[in-house]
Amino acid sequence: MFEIQNYAGFIVAIVVFQVIPGPGTLAILGATARNGLGAGFGAVFGTLLGDFIYMLAAILGVTAVMHAQPLFFRALQILGAAYLIWVGGQLLLKSFPSPARSLAPQQSGWRFFRQALAVSLTNPKVMLFFVAFFPLFLRPDASPWTLSAMVAHVTLLSLFYQLALVFVGHLVARRLAALPIVRRWAGRCAGIALIGFGAKLAIDTRG
Numbered sequence: 001m002f003e004i005q006n007y008a009g010f011i012v013a014i015v016v017f018q019v020i021p022g023p024g025t026l027a028i029l030g031a032t033a034r035n036g037l038g039a040g041f042g043a044v045f046g047t048l049l050g051d052f053i054y055m056l057a058a059i060l061g062v063t064a065v066m067h068a069q070p071l072f073f074r075a076l077q078i079l080g081a082a083y084l085i086w087v088g089g090q091l092l093l094k095s096f097p098s099p100a101r102s103l104a105p106q107q108s109g110w111r112f113f114r115q116a117l118a119v120s121l122t123n124p125k126v127m128l129f130f131v132a133f134f135p136l137f138l139r140p141d142a143s144p145w146t147l148s149a150m151v152a153h154v155t156l157l158s159l160f161y162q163l164a165l166v167f168v169g170h171l172v173a174r175r176l177a178a179l180p181i182v183r184r185w186a187g188r189c190a191g192i193a194l195i196g197f198g199a200k201l202a203i204d205t206r207g
Helices: 007-019 023-069 071-093 109-121 123-139 142-166 170-177 180-206
Strands: none
Touching: 007 123, 007 142, 023 123, 023 142, 071 109, 071 123, 071 180, 123 142
16 A cells, blocks of 8 residues: 555554654653643644654655665665664663653743754654664655655654643553553563564565
8 A cells, every 4th residue: 555565564563663652752741741731732743843854864865775776775674674673672671761740830832842853853763763664665666655655654643642642641641651660561562563573574575
């Protein structure tokens, strides 16, 4: 679908990456916990804009490699699968600190937008992730529309998930995120899923 290889796997991978607690997730939960829905929405759009900028940078590089060096593109796919396995291994060993929950004076969502954007843009691993991720689901002859469809999928699924974080931030999400054991096991499960998923993609790429 949309000329995306292994479309179901692509959707599953996006969802898995969304539920991994990272700097963006903590920024959204922290903003919502401290200043409510408006702050949470600001953090969501700041995170999405940062990710979008990195996605654009990533697809420009991927497109250039895909057309100029097909063999190197295949190598990039294999390295991408290895990177997913490495990320999964890191999650198995990582500790997940809780977001700050202290009360703060009411502030505008624009302030939290800027803060979340800064968090996203100061995490260059995001671009590295997209450089590794997109080639796994592309054919060498894929059109530019395929990359556009992939960016749209990532953006929309990220938007839905992050808005859900905001809406339940005062109820379930904040409490679960504050429990180290819950966040630890969520990270472990995501790590195992990424290792298995990366191994499967590596096998499929070789085929």
